[in-house]
Amino acid sequence: MPELMIFKPVIDAQGVPFIAHLSSSGDYIDGEWVEGITAPVELTGVILPLVAGSKSVGEALSFMENGKYTTKEKKLLTTAQIPSGTLAEYKGQKYTIQAFTDYTEYTDVHIYIMRWREK
Numbered sequence: 001m002p003e004l005m006i007f008k009p010v011i012d013a014q015g016v017p018f019i020a021h022l023s024s025s026g027d028y029i030d031g032e033w034v035e036g037i038t039a040p041v042e043l044t045g046v047i048l049p050l051v052a053g054s055k056s057v058g059e060a061l062s063f064m065e066n067g068k069y070t071t072k073e074k075k076l077l078t079t080a081q082i083p084s085g086t087l088a089e090y091k092g093q094k095y096t097i098q099a100f101t102d103y104t105e106y107t108d109v110h111i112y113i114m115r116w117r118e119k
Helices: 009-012
Strands: 018-022 027-029 033-035 038-049 060-064 067-070 074-078 087-090 093-101 110-117
Touching: 009 038, 074 093, 087 110
Parallel strands: none
Antiparallel strands: 018 038, 018 087, 027 033, 038 074, 060 067, 074 110, 087 093, 093 110
């Protein structure tokens, strides 16, 4: 098995901040179910366009196995493990984190798709 490639120093140095609204799981306390809480956490990642396109031409569409994507969707590379379905914010826009490709067998980077959410 190949040695793990470590990119954390690069992502920390070249990444940008974004907010992930991470939820804790609920638990039973004194026999009563208590819902988990959701808290905004600032993380760092490299955020790239998912689809190359020109804004002057309009919304470019691309089709992938998970459906269609527009120029508003982003690719996120981070060392943080983020559950699929997590709400994220970047530059005032809201996104839903979706799992993309699992390379953790080879590297410390997690790659996600940030699906744009209308307000």
